Amino acid sequence: xxxxxxxxxxxxxxxxxxxxxxxxxxxxxxxxxxxxxxxxxxxxxxxxxxxxxxxxxxxxxxxxxxxxxxxxxxxxxxxxxxxxxxxxxxxxxxxxxxxxxxxxxxxxxxxxxxxxxxxxxxxxxxxxxxxxxxxxxxxxxxxxxxxxxxxxxxxxxxxxxxxxxxxxxxxxxxxxxxxxxxxxxxxxxxxxxxxxxxxxxxxxxxxxxxxxxxxxxxxxxxxxxxxxxxxxxxxxxxxxxxxxxxxxxxxxxxxxxxxxxxxxxxxxxxxxxxxxxxxxxxxxxxxxxxxxxxxxxxxxxxxxxxxxxxxxxx
Ligand SMILES: NC(=O)c1ccc[n+]([C@@H]2O[C@H](COP(=O)([O-])OP(=O)(O)OC[C@H]3O[C@@H](n4cnc5c(N)ncnc54)[C@H](OP(=O)(O)O)[C@@H]3O)[C@@H](O)[C@H]2O)c1
Numbered sequence: 001x002x003x004x005x006x007x008x009x010x011x012x013x014x015x016x017x018x019x020x021x022x023x024x025x026x027x028x029x030x031x032x033x034x035x036x037x038x039x040x041x042x043x044x045x046x047x048x049x050x051x052x053x054x055x056x057x058x059x060x061x062x063x064x065x066x067x068x069x070x071x072x073x074x075x076x077x078x079x080x081x082x083x084x085x086x087x088x089x090x091x092x093x094x095x096x097x098x099x100x101x102x103x104x105x106x107x108x109x110x111x112x113x114x115x116x117x118x119x120x121x122x123x124x125x126x127x128x129x130x131x132x133x134x135x136x137x138x139x140x141x142x143x144x145x146x147x148x149x150x151x152x153x154x155x156x157x158x159x160x161x162x163x164x165x166x167x168x169x170x171x172x173x174x175x176x177x178x179x180x181x182x183x184x185x186x187x188x189x190x191x192x193x194x195x196x197x198x199x200x201x202x203x204x205x206x207x208x209x210x211x212x213x214x215x216x217x218x219x220x221x222x223x224x225x226x227x228x229x230x231x232x233x234x235x236x237x238x239x240x241x242x243x244x245x246x247x248x249x250x251x252x253x254x255x256x257x258x259x260x261x262x263x264x265x266x267x268x269x270x271x272x273x274x275x276x277x278x279x280x281x282x283x284x285x286x287x288x289x290x291x292x293x294x295x296x297x298x299x300x301x302x303x304x305x306x307x308x309x310x311x312x313x314x
Contacts, residue, residue, distance in 0.1 A: 003093030009049040012295035027068040036116035037091040057091030061115035079106040083119035083261040117280035117306040125153035131256030137162035145206030147173030152305040281305025
């Protein structure tokens, strides 16, 4: 089978499309024929050396091709989706073996591409939005980095929960943010949301690069700031200093522990998808052979929402 192989750490240029042996499922595994995968920041973070993974890719949508003898939930032929972040990655390939407990039945209402766009980014968005307590009707929520994979789901979810939502991103992403429901948009190239005198009840920051004192200024008296991603040095520094600020006053800052592929979250997201409350914003689709280019596009920050990889089987 064909797979995108990561022979060493580096940039997306080190990735190679190779012919590798098709895997055989163990007793508790399914063999999945991959139809679509989507890219996430984790993919280029792994490439830079955070983990040793031969075939990257966490989000998957596909069809079960074969099952090990102890597999109970799935039969060959059924369509599945899921996030393999805790199960060895490997979705940027024609086939991957996956423990059955990592997969969910794909709703018939979703295309493979839509299903592949949701698991990582939407679950990260949902857990970070709700992880410090439920969003209340009318609360002012700001999403910094709103135009990317996580942000586009966060905007729609915050709207679903009844918040007044401000999305912050670069100029070319603002119309899209309005189209998915953002009440207000801020172009970060023109305006600093921590300097404009506005205050927010919840700030979700996907690209943390400010000091905790900036966030503190932009929070309402009982506001909460959640650090989702960005430079890890800055994120960890802010978590430590944010802890001190949280202990000393009414404004809270910190991290929400991510639980990938949580069943209840995927069920909830499926319901929202089916009722039209969330749509995956898919910017571009690339074939498997063009993963290096797709990853470069994502890493350079051009993507409006998600970048999906479609896997053709001939
Ligand atoms: N905490 C968790 O549980 C968890 C779990 C998984 C992943 N993560 C992290 O979450 C992040 C993933 O984000 P993603 O997939 O949504 O990334 P993404 O698709 O690259 O989106 C990032 C967005 O931020 C924008 N941006 C860049 N600089 C900005 C600035 N200074 N101000 C405002 N917006 C800016 C980018 O647009 P432009 O480039 O056009 O500016 C882009 O639209 C990663 O850092 C990942 O490590 C966290």
